[in-house]
Ligand SMILES: Nc1ncnc2c1ncn2[C@@H]1O[C@H](COP(=O)(O)OP(=O)(O)OP(=O)(O)O)[C@@H](O)[C@H]1O
């Protein structure tokens with residue numbers, strides 16, 4: 524299984540780490556395949572927010588994502604920070620602020636916890652809960668498609684996380700197997716840098732999301748809706764259960780989620796009911812009293 528599996532913590536703790544990072548002043552020596560700079564942190568080196576570098580997890584257009592050690596929490600964490608050449612760019616900080624808006628004070632089993640907000644610092648950054656496991660994309664590559672009931676349960680869990688986001692007026696807009704991490708088989712949705720306010724206008728020519736997962740109305744830059752996430756979730760579930768032979772009754776349910784016409788897609792509550800028909804009654808993502816107490820609702 525590929526992914527984010529942690530090695531023993533002494534891999535990091537055994538190192539003598541420098542007190543301050545020489546790289547926070549914007550000096551960078553490494554480049555990616557496009558010749559753009561990336562942070563050259565060595566394992567154990569100090570990173571923004573007092574974190575210690577452990578391993579680079581990903582390099583995006585504007586931000587890099589690192590597995591780090593948080594001395595404050597005495598635990599692993601994820602540090603997402605602007606790339607060296609993006610540190611001054613308002614869009615890098617904006618991307619990270621979108622993650623803050625989605626995750627701050629929004630506890631939910633399907634959303635990572637936000638540990639710290641450094642978006643106003645010289646090199647903007649955020650620290651998040653580390654989810655130890657493969658992405659759904661890795662898992663599908665390694666182990667093949669999910670059985671129908673497992674795909675339906677995955678969909679239900681992701682829908683509850685999306686619902687917590689929608690309740691705060693935001694749509695994720697980049698749901699896809701690469702942006703789902705599995706911890707003990709349970710999904711956690713990541714990468715909230717594309718999130719936008721539901722109802723907000725999308726500037727013409729600037730669609731958000733990933734080709735193949737974004738719905739047709741995103742191509743036309745129509746105003747942001749929760750239905751855009753339902754579509755991307757449908758495509759994700761189609762991929763997760765693809766090749767499962769023979770095509771199951773779930774296929775029809777998934778087709779409803781990815782209806783090209785947004786008004787024909789079920790709303791989140793209805794989608795939960797539709798997918799629920801494909802999960803055995805004795806299997807539930809959480810005990811019933813957990814959702815009564817509110818997965819994400821604050822009192
Ligand atoms: N909370 C997390 N726990 C575990 N791994 C994570 C977490 N957040 C991100 N990752 C890993 O880091 C990779 C990159 O993170 P993320 O998806 O947030 O950024 P990205 O796609 O590179 O950036 P962009 O914001 O440009 O889309 C993910 O594919 C995943 O493997």
Ligand SMILES: [Mg+2]
Pocket residue numbers: 701702714
């Ligand atoms: Mg991503």
